[in-house]
Amino acid sequence: MTITDAEQWTKTFYRKRGWSEYGPFIRMGFLMEEAGELARAVRAYEIGRDRPDEAKRPAAELKKELIEEMGDVMGNLIMLAGIYDVSLEDMMDAHRRKLTKRFAGEHHEDQ
Structure with a gap:
């Protein structure tokens, strides 16, 4: 699926x-609620939750949850961007320009 x-x-x-x-x-x-759920999924995937009331889960299940939470964050970001009539393509172009300008003196192969 393309970004568009x-x-x-x-x-x-x-x-x-x-x-x-x-x-x-x-x-x-x-968006903030979903970002919190993503943070929890990252923690569970990377270091675990270390809770006696939660069973240890397989890495594949944790990764699936991580990906789903990333999608939930992206969905809310897409909708927020839409409120302001901003496409994700425009958003990423602006992000790239900002960072490229900010770090113009540094050499990066993917600029």
């Missing part, structure tokens, strides 16, 4: 569920 396909699919799916009606403050709340 992902963007369109997310907007369509969220719209059908009525999730596209939320404004920027509510959307930011969802």
Whole structure:
């Protein structure tokens, strides 16, 4: 799936569920909630949770959860960007320009 396909699919799916009606403050709340869930998934994958009330889970299951949480974060970022009429392509172009300018004096093979 291309970034444009992902963007369109997310907007369509969220719209059908009525999730596209939320404004920027509510959307930011969802984004932060999902970022927290992603942080938990990263911790579980990297160092475990070390809790007696949670069974140890296979690495493949932890990785699947990690990927799903990354998708949840991306979905909310796509919707937040849409509120401001910003495409993910535009966002990443701006990000690349900013970092390239900031670190212009350094040599990087992928600039």
